[in-house]
Amino acid sequence: MVYLKRGELAKATDTGIETIRYYESTGLIHKAERNDKGYRLFPPDTVKAIRFIRSCQDLGFTLKEITLLQNLKIEPDQQCGQVKESVDIKINELDKKIRALTMMRKALVTMSDMCIPEASNRSCHFLELLEEVIS
Amino acid sequence: MVYLKRGELAKATDTGIETIRYYESTGLIHKAERNDKGYRLFPPDTVKAIRFIRSCQDLGFTLKEITLLQNLKIEPDQQCGQVKESVDIKINELDKKIRALTMMRKALVTMSDMCIPEASNRSCHFLELLEEVIS
DNA sequence: CTTGACCCTGTACCATACTACAGGCACGAG
DNA sequence: CTCGTGCCTGTAGTATGGTACAGGGTCAAG
Numbered sequence: 001m002v003y004l005k006r007g008e009l010a011k012a013t014d015t016g017i018e019t020i021r022y023y024e025s026t027g028l029i030h031k032a033e034r035n036d037k038g039y040r041l042f043p044p045d046t047v048k049a050i051r052f053i054r055s056c057q058d059l060g061f062t063l064k065e066i067t068l069l070q071n072l073k074i075e076p077d078q079q080c081g082q083v084k085e086s087v088d089i090k091i092n093e094l095d096k097k098i099r100a101l102t103m104m105r106k107a108l109v110t111m112s113d114m115c116i117p118e119a120s121n122r123s124c125h126f127l128e129l130l131e132e133v134i135s
Numbered sequence: 136m137v138y139l140k141r142g143e144l145a146k147a148t149d150t151g152i153e154t155i156r157y158y159e160s161t162g163l164i165h166k167a168e169r170n171d172k173g174y175r176l177f178p179p180d181t182v183k184a185i186r187f188i189r190s191c192q193d194l195g196f197t198l199k200e201i202t203l204l205q206n207l208k209i210e211p212d213q214q215c216g217q218v219k220e221s222v223d224i225k226i227n228e229l230d231k232k233i234r235a236l237t238m239m240r241k242a243l244v245t246m247s248d249m250c251i252p253e254a255s256n257r258s259c260h261f262l263e264l265l266e267e268v269i270s
Numbered sequence: 271c272t273t274g275a276c277c278c279t280g281t282a283c284c285a286t287a288c289t290a291c292a293g294g295c296a297c298g299a300g
Numbered sequence: 301c302t303c304g305t306g307c308c309t310g311t312a313g314t315a316t317g318g319t320a321c322a323g324g325g326t327c328a329a330g
Contacts, residue, residue, distance in 0.1 A: 005306080005307075006306090006307070006308095007305095007306060007307075016288075016289070017306095017307090018288075018289055018290075019287085019288065019289085022287075022288060022289090026287095037295080037296060037297095037307085037308085038295090038296095038307080038308060038309095039296085039306090039307060039308080040307085040308090052262060052265075055235065057287095058232070058235070059195075059232060059235055059236055059239070060194075060195035060232075062286075062287090063286075063287070064286090069261055069262075070261070070262065072246070072260075072261035073258060073259060073260045073261060074246050074247075074249055074250045074258065074259040075258040075259075080250045081250075083250065084247055084250040087243050087246050087247045087250075088247055090243055091240060091243045091244060091247065094236055094239060094240040094243070095240065097193075097194065097195075097236060098233055098236050098237060098240065100190070100193065100194050101194055101229055101232055101233050101236070102233060104194060104229060105226055105229040105230065105233065108222050108225055108226045108229070109226060111207075111222050112219055112222045112223055112226065140276080140277075141276090141277070141278095142275095142276065142277080151318075151319070152277095153318075153319055153320075154317085154318065154319080156279095157317075157318060157319090161317090172277080172278085172325080172326060172327095173277080173278060173279095173325090173326095174276090174277055174278080174326085175277085175278090192317095197316075197317090198316075198317070199316090271330100272329105272330095273328105273329090273330090274327100274328095274329095275326100275327085275328095276325105276326075276327080276328105277324100277325080277326070277327100278323100278324080278325070278326095279322100279323090279324090279325105280321100280322090280323100281320100281321085281322090282319100282320080282321080282322100283318105283319075283320070283321090284317100284318080284319070284320090285316100285317095285318095285319105286315100286316085286317095287314100287315090287316095288313105288314080288315090289312100289313080289314070289315105290311100290312080290313070290314090291310100291311085291312080291313090292309100292310090292311090292312105293308100293309090293310100294307100294308080294309090295306105295307080295308070295309105296305100296306080296307070296308095297304100297305085297306080297307100298303105298304095298305090298306105299302105299303090299304090299305105300301100300302095300303090
């Protein structure tokens with residue numbers, strides 16, 4: 001059978017078995033079908049869905065936001081403009097986040113570069129550096 | 136007096152007044168001195184400290200991580216190498232995060248571009264698009 | 271000298287995102 | 301046929317990051 005039981009899905013996605021139930025209960029993944037004994041049977045693409053969820057979480061999205069992302073689709077009908085608007089907002093947010101992270105990265109690189117064993121006895125205070133880079 | 140009371144600090148940083156007490160209790164900001172009546176008196180640079188905390192949170196750092204960031208200082212002593220190592224790890228993490236966000240941004244831009252009224256009757260699902268853009 | 275805005279403490283509560291039982295049925299290996 | 305997993309349900313507990321009182325003192329303006 002191509003279907004996965006809960007434990008198999010958990011292993012395949014390196015996720016806690018209870019987490020799967022939690023995701024199902026919140027609607028983050030589709031309700032699984034059940035066999036005659038009540039065991040959950042997940043279609044194999046649930047693996048992808050869960051990997052997507054975990055990746056998004058790593059990027060700082062909440063489960064609520066991830067639900068929105070999952071539902072994001074543009075259909076060329078009268079509602080297109082609305083969806084486009086929310087997509088554009090999301091793009092702006094991402095831009096801000098990317099810029100900020102890039103600045104922080106720069107601060108860290110500067111720090112790392114300053115840290116050469118032979119370097120003179122200057123000391124580096126991260127916060128001051130970061131403030132400089134950010135502002 | 137240059138010192139700020141709790142409410143003043145809250146206003147200056149656009150933060151809940153109780154949040155300030157919470158940050159103080161967790162050691163995220165220094166314990167304020169008190170006047171003779173027990174009122175907290177915060178030195179003015181606490182404003183900066185709290186802004187720093189909020190910015191870092193926006194970037195997806197936890198309060199625990201922010202504490203670590205605050206303590207990150209490189210002093211040219213024997214521990215320099217160690218600190219450099221952890222800084223470099225953090226840089227790698229940021230790189231990954233920035234790349235992933237950039238890809239996600241690309242997917243959204245593609246979506247947004249597809250949404251032109253005159254465009255044909257194709258419809259666009261974010262997840263599929265993201266997979267395309269990523270791979 | 272009272273009224274309202276502020277501050278104090280302790281404690282309780284909230285949402286999010288899990289995580290851990292307890293009690294019970296299912297199933298395959300030995 | 302039993303032993304060890306694995307699955308089921310419901311419910312309770314955890315950590316994080318706040319948020320909201322209650323009950324009481326402080327302070328300055330009118």
